[in-house]
Amino acid sequence: MPSAAEVVVVGGGLEGCAAAWQLTTRGVTDVLVLERSTVGSGMTGKSSGIVRCHYGVPTLAAMAVYGTEVFEHASDLFSDGLDIGFRSCGYVVGVGPENVEALHANLAAQRAAGVQTETIDHATVAELWPTARLDDFAAFAHEPRGGYGDAYLTAQAFAAAARRGGARVAQGAGVAAIETDAEGVCGVRLGDGSRVASRQVVLAAGPWSVALAAPLGVDLPIRVHREEIILLKPGVPTEGLPVFSDLVSLQYVRPDVGGEILFGNSDLATLKPADPDHYLDRADDAFVDMAAAKIGHRFPGLDDAVLASSYAGCYDVTPDYNPVISTVPAMPGLVVAAGFSGHGFKISPAVGRLVADLVVDGTSSDPRVPEHDLRLARFAEGDLLRSPHPYVGAGEMR
Known part of the structure; x- marks a missing residue:
């Protein structure tokens, strides 16, 4: 030292x-x-490793643009042939009727910050996520450079x-x-x-x-919040699926490298306080039940899915x-x-x-x-x- x-x-x-x-x-x-x-x-x-530039705060959107550029060129920046686990599978976000105006305003601000993003229709999302129920969404946006990585x-x-x-x-x-x-x-x-x-x-x-x-x-x-993640064996192929941020049911899902699907909760209205040195490092039964209900509503085509595993981490959350x-x-x-x-x-x-x-x-x-x-x-x-x-x-x- x-x-x-x-x-x-x-x-x-x-x-x-x-x-x-x-x-x-x-x-x-x-x-x-x-x-x-x-x-x-x-x-x-x-970390769940989501890569997206879809932020309402332009500063965060610009930071995520730079982050995406680094992930895309990791092999050149860090080491020839290096794989940091980044997969550019795309990122889709869907909103209900009450958030359509905000979606379009945010997309305009994101483009000004350098984000490549566009609106897409229900038919296109149905092609990207064939097992998803989409009738309660009013609008979607798509980032083709989004995806996920390994933190x-x-x-x-x-x-x-x-x-x-x-x-x-x-x-x-x-x-x-x-x-x-x-x-x-x-x-x-x-x-x-x-x-x-x-x-x-x-x-x-x-x-x-x-x-x-x-x-x-x-x-x-800063408050400490315990965040739970579950991994599903979906029973269907996951190749080509994008990250899907569901702002109606308040969940996000993404494919994982082993053919599984990762699920996370987007509803942070109520935090789960935790001690980062001593906390339950898996999803509890209440979370699994909640996840099952949300996934069952959004992805009725995954009727053969089974729980593969779960884990939990902690967010350091500001006001x-x-x-x-x-x-x-x-x-x-x-x-x-x-x-x-x-x-x-x-x-x-x-x-x-x-x-x-x-x-x-x-x-x-x-x-x-x-x-x-x-x-x-x-x-x-x-x-x-x-x-x-x-x-x-x-x-x-x-």
Whole structure:
């Protein structure tokens, strides 16, 4: 363990490793990533891996566009022939009558942010998802470049690229505290009592960021929500199926590489509080029953489907369901990247780039991603980052 580093990144998940990689591309090579377990072993490994640019917040849409571009060119960017699990199967979103106007407004804003998206009709969706019931949808949109990926493999790719750029990644190196002096951040103290001096610390520890920030007088308004996922053996071929976001029944489904179908719940109106160190890591019976009802309604053609497995992870959720990627004026040298609220995978390359910008320049290099939108201070100021055109019933995730 080095005694000092120009930049210390706390957390070896997607966002921390993306930040380390992007810092090296900016010429900052004395970077040390500290991960308490192994790279991608926290909530990164529990991601459902959806890739979409369909956001009502233009900043998030632009970040997802950049993320998609990185995923599409992963082999060139990281290692020749590398497979990070990205599958560009397309992304379909369907809405009810009450959300048609919002859909069209959001599509216009997304196109302005660089998203390739279009409206499609019921007949086209029926061809894409032949087993789906579609009569209660009023409109659909389609992103041909959307799809899904593997967050764990992607984190590994970011970490490997960071190492090639000169960064060091220390696993089994849990941080007990971020240390400060009269000038601001001055380093970190590890669980074994050793210290690493640094005037730049990036806090990217997911739901564990809150406890590390609190002793500094930095209040991260983050709640921890337990998110459950189930995998079905559908009994029908899944090849060619796109990701389907159902904003009528509030669910999302996607094919998985083994021929299974992954199901997740889009209704976050009521959160399930959890301790990220101690929680049930599978779907409970109530969730399975709810999923069965939603899937049975939407996909009557899957009448031979059976439950294959389930798992659960935790979201670090902010009051506006959008992340904090921010310097902290009261604590010079600290950059926070936390509170991703379920959006972290698809925007992780852009998160890393913005973190690197904040460390090096103090401002964003992408005019489509103003750092002001994602500042921590917005919560105290009552200036939450909200979609101008929210979807009724699904505003939390859009």
